[in-house]
Amino acid sequence: MDNNKSGLMKLDPMTPEAVKVKKIFWETEDVFTIELVYDSDEKREFSYKPGQFNMLYAFGVGESAISISSDSSKKNSLLHTIHKVGYVTNVLSKLKKGDIIGLRGPFGSSWPLEEAKGKDICIIVGGIGLAPLRPSIYHILKHRKQYGKFVLLYGARTPRDILYPVELESWRKKYDIQIEVTVDRADSTWRGHVGVVTTLLNYVELNPEKTMAMVCGPEIMMKYAVDELIKHGVTEKEIYVSLERNMKCALGFCGHCQYGPSFVCKDGPVFSFSKVTDIFEIKEL
Amino acid sequence: MKTIDKSNLDKIIGILKKDGYTVIGPIVKDGAIVYDEIESINDLPVGWGDEQEAGSYKLVKRNDDSLFGYVVGPQSWKKFLFPQRMKLWEAGREGRGFKINHSDEPVPKYAFLGVRSCELKAIFIQDKVFNNDMYTDSYYNNVRNNIFIISVNCTQSASTCFCVSMKSGPKAKDGFDISLTEVINKEGHYFVLDEASEKGKELTEMLDAQTATEQQIKAADEAIASAELSMKRSMNTAGIKELLYHNHDHPNWAEIATRCLSCANCTLVCPTCFCHTMEDTTDLTGDHTERWRRWDSCFSLDYSKVAGGSFRTSAKARYRQWMTHKLASWIDQFGTSGCVGCGRCISWCPVGIDITSEVEKIRNSPKNKIINQ
Ligand code: SF4
């Protein structure tokens, strides 16, 4: 039998490391952000790529796979923006500054920011899907000259569900980026677009030959977004999606997150659409 | 090639035990042949055989006193390398945080006696699962690196076996320390022994082994050939990946779903199925917690659950996931089929669903989307 090239791992990949909650705050009614730092060693740095995720462990309760939403060039702390939907995320939402939780990661594939150089970038996100793409947005804005036109299309349920509103505004002011936001249901204060996120494509000038798209959101929204992008002439291999599956180990061992031949945790979560075209259409795969 | 008699087989068990191995072999328990710790050859299923059909398994008395006269039972060796339930770590609350402790129990040192060729192949397959391109499962690999394997070639097949078509039997070709072929004929009751590893050679030197005569080798080969010749089932694997990938909407899946109970037996008995889940338990004080790993199955509804619901709610989608994974996507993931043709899933399916014939039904149906296979 083959021995692992690196021998046995020094750190058992199943054992969480202790990290401390530096800050925790609500972004919207049911979405919150936690900032984490290393508990013991102040000088240790977090290293990850935009699009990767961590397994966050609440003592005695369990783990949840959460994508990283901070700026990957700032290595002293990590931000996770979390939708409070299940048991673990509910417990995480009640943490206080100074509490210790467990962390395993980073895991998974990342957004193709190298391949994207020189291209126009079109990011389409729905709901919490903005969080896994925020590290990419930071990266592109920081290296703005390396990329062509930059468009961010974002759909939220209601105006009150819009994530990072202050940041969106400052990006719009400070950088060369076109940001279009739409909501499913408007209220009396809302002056912007209403409708599904794909309709926002009508407000941008895409140059399909040189556009790369990054899409993240509910699966049904991604499906429509991809269809729409293809209709606009963007090629399948230039479209990237981030998939969600049930993950337990994040190591490609437990089998839970299989998607056709892929383990979402290890081969994804970010996939080139051309790799998943066949199976994106099949129900219940 | 050498031959040994029964008393020398007993001696092997003794030597391995003295060497610190926990020797695991076949025993009769609750009406089936299962794998458990043995002390001597007296624990082996002397004179027992098994009769298997789709949906049925029965022990039967043989008219000889063979030690390995059965085929395969409901268990496989995976339960030792990849235990059904296992504590990964425990942790205690400390201040506003916690401290994780790992068990300091020594890694078990197992000798497996009676590993069938298909089972050996199943171990090779799980080797790839638990040592992927990025991570290593430390428990699996620590146990695996210590194992002493005595394979025993099959000299008969059950009606549910199809290892020949999966190229995984009935004769073990490599990966063992020692292999044995049991022969019972008018010349007596003996084992033709082949050693493959250094450890295997060292052990053989401690036995009263004779050099095998040409006749004895021939008798062993013929016994193995009879297992091959009597094999009734087979799996047509030609283009199977494409066949299954392109027939995910075939009506046969819905038809299987009318019979399948989603009981998960097939995944539990399968020697290559590796899916598992994590469970965190807490004591009443809430200050002590344990993380357990236990087998899970793609047939359970929770299996594909995410915050928004389950991805595979229908029995149809779950059976399709199981079979397509076993026979098709496994090839993309690990470069090998996930099936070794042991037939367990056929025998132990309460309603007798047969993986080989379900593939044929799709292949031969006019609705097959892949023509000319
Ligand atoms: S799928 Fe069935 S026949 Fe194939 S290895 Fe698993 S249990 Fe054996």
Ligand code: SF4
């Ligand atoms: S195929 Fe048979 S053994 Fe497998 S889940 Fe269905 S009923 Fe159970």
